[in-house]
Amino acid sequence: MIRPTVKRPSVSGVFFLLLGVSGATPAADPPPFDARSTAAAPCGFGVPPPGHSAPEVWATPDGLTLTVRQDRDRLCYTSNGSAEAPTIRVRLGSELTITLRNDITDPNAIDSVTGPGKLTVATDRVPPAPGFLPVVPGMKHHATGTTNLHLHGFAVPPTKPQDDVLTVCTDPATGPRRCGQRAFTYRFDVPSNMTEGLYWYHPHVHGEVQAQMLLGLTGAIVVEGPQDDARRAAGIDERVLIVRQTQDLDAGRTQTAAMTAALSMPSTHRVPGHSPPATAIDTAHELLCGANSGIDALSLNGTPVPVGEAPDSALANFELPAGRKQLWRILNAATDAFLDLAIVEENGRPVPIEVVARDGGALTDDTGKPLPVAETLSSQFVPPSGRIEVLVTAPPPGVKAYLVTHAVDTGCAGDRLPERRLAVLTSAASTSEPAPLAQVPAAPRHTLFDGLVARQTDRERVIAMAEYPRPGITDQVDFYIVERKPGAILEPYGMGSRPAITVQAGTTEEWVIENWTNELHAFHIHQLHFRVLSIDGKAVPNPPLLDVVNVPYAEATGYHSKEGPVRPGRVRIKLTFPESLAGDIPFHCHLVDHEDNGMMAVLRVRPFHRLGEANEDQAGRRR
Numbered sequence: 001m002i003r004p005t006v007k008r009p010s011v012s013g014v015f016f017l018l019l020g021v022s023g024a025t026p027a028a029d030p031p032p033f034d035a036r037s038t039a040a041a042p043c044g045f046g047v048p049p050p051g052h053s054a055p056e057v058w059a060t061p062d063g064l065t066l067t068v069r070q071d072r073d074r075l076c077y078t079s080n081g082s083a084e085a086p087t088i089r090v091r092l093g094s095e096l097t098i099t100l101r102n103d104i105t106d107p108n109a110i111d112s113v114t115g116p117g118k119l120t121v122a123t124d125r126v127p128p129a130p131g132f133l134p135v136v137p138g139m140k141h142h143a144t145g146t147t148n149l150h151l152h153g154f155a156v157p158p159t160k161p162q163d164d165v166l167t168v169c170t171d172p173a174t175g176p177r178r179c180g181q182r183a184f185t186y187r188f189d190v191p192s193n194m195t196e197g198l199y200w201y202h203p204h205v206h207g208e209v210q211a212q213m214l215l216g217l218t219g220a221i222v223v224e225g226p227q228d229d230a231r232r233a234a235g236i237d238e239r240v241l242i243v244r245q246t247q248d249l250d251a252g253r254t255q256t257a258a259m260t261a262a263l264s265m266p267s268t269h270r271v272p273g274h275s276p277p278a279t280a281i282d283t284a285h286e287l288l289c290g291a292n293s294g295i296d297a298l299s300l301n302g303t304p305v306p307v308g309e310a311p312d313s314a315l316a317n318f319e320l321p322a323g324r325k326q327l328w329r330i331l332n333a334a335t336d337a338f339l340d341l342a343i344v345e346e347n348g349r350p351v352p353i354e355v356v357a358r359d360g361g362a363l364t365d366d367t368g369k370p371l372p373v374a375e376t377l378s379s380q381f382v383p384p385s386g387r388i389e390v391l392v393t394a395p396p397p398g399v400k401a402y403l404v405t406h407a408v409d410t411g412c413a414g415d416r417l418p419e420r421r422l423a424v425l426t427s428a429a430s431t432s433e434p435a436p437l438a439q440v441p442a443a444p445r446h447t448l449f450d451g452l453v454a455r456q457t458d459r460e461r462v463i464a465m466a467e468y469p470r471p472g473i474t475d476q477v478d479f480y481i482v483e484r485k486p487g488a489i490l491e492p493y494g495m496g497s498r499p500a501i502t503v504q505a506g507t508t509e510e511w512v513i514e515n516w517t518n519e520l521h522a523f524h525i526h527q528l529h530f531r532v533l534s535i536d537g538k539a540v541p542n543p544p545l546l547d548v549v550n551v552p553y554a555e556a557t558g559y560h561s562k563e564g565p566v567r568p569g570r571v572r573i574k575l576t577f578p579e580s581l582a583g584d585i586p587f588h589c590h591l592v593d594h595e596d597n598g599m600m601a602v603l604r605v606r607p608f609h610r611l612g613e614a615n616e617d618q619a620g621r622r623r
């Protein structure tokens, strides 16, 4: 049984849109959109009309306050009386001060979104099998209503008062006091050698990230620098587009037949002498093909995205002045939906776009030199938490184009993601002087991860992503991320878990991220950007600098394969650990349901000046 975890926005909001466009009169007037946060409506009323944009605020020396408020099954970041998460703009090299205040009143409403199957006792271990990694099943995490703030992609230290999601939290207005504070003031020093572009913010309390994001807690941050000055001088406007997920059917999943059955195969069918490698994942007990039949709801800038046929008036309508370009900064803030974005004409013909940035940074080679910006007809895959920034040219007069996300094959255990239209794009007759089709001049600038690929690799690691149903429980699945090495144990991450990997600041490593499951995962690491060297063994040209990467699902290969019955999906990344970012850095799947259920671990980056073992033990205990 798949059970929906939340439905939002309200059904009445969707009706309003559909009835409104067909010209029918709604039976009762739904509340018009009103973003004001009041005592009666802490998160405002209604849903924004198509094409709406969130308010923008510039970081100021005084800082800004984000108050998390609650209206039954809605959560919202309120700021300056508005219940819409503001798009925050900040300049490279400046300070970003954000006071987060927690006014959550009903943690149970959050708990009801964290899914069925609440366990109070530990289940049995997954039966051990020779040659396979032992598995420890996890416990259900009950929502607490505590919240905190993560700045996704920011190259700032993982220590308070900056991006520390492991020890910093704020207590709700009601409920037990776990954090000892209702508010916390973050002071982020935005480094001048960070890349400029689109970033974002969301809560990161382990176990309830999915619930809090689904209920409404996500927002965009634009880090501006010289490229933006050049863009503005060239007369190129911009839009910030945020895709959110408002429903997630994944909380309680039923596993069906296994894709492979290494352990249930009669022994006569086994290849003589073929035994699994010492650190193989036990694919026989993996969660395999799922029974997901529903389609999760998405929104664009707060407006529901229709599934299937819908009139243009239900979509955002963007008019571009004829002959002009616009910069579209697109954030995938969905809890687990992948996007495969393209602009296509009505007849399905793709429209060229120019990709200028990914995950908050212009496309550059390893030295930091900007790659030439070229038009492409290819669709752009954006995993959950990923960002893409594209230059869009107005279609010829009279031609209508659509921003679409194509259908995505997420694997037989993954979600259904059909093609959806997100926005209509037309050209408006330009009344003013046509501005030149300016190319934004390349602004070479030294950034933190320049020269990463050229560095000597000090060590290689294999990091495996796996998932298993709990023994005897049909609707509970644990998720794991583990370094594959002798003695490794699959254990879901719990708050306070010790760091899984410790490295010295200044070193450089290559990690092969393996996906042993039948669905896509999105590997993300805090603080750091990495270069993607290869995918499934195929070298990636001009390895992109990203902070999240899709890891392809596993494939059945048969018993006669050298690799055994299953070949995991594999992505090789190269990453380095700057001294300025030393501390405990989480890495996890950004399908946040997976993260909440254990697919997370911590990398400890030791500073050059070693603290010594005693201090390190203390640091381990403070959680």
Ligand SMILES: [Cu+2]
Pocket: 520, 521, 522, 589, 590, 591, 594, 595, 599
């Ligand atoms: Cu995942």
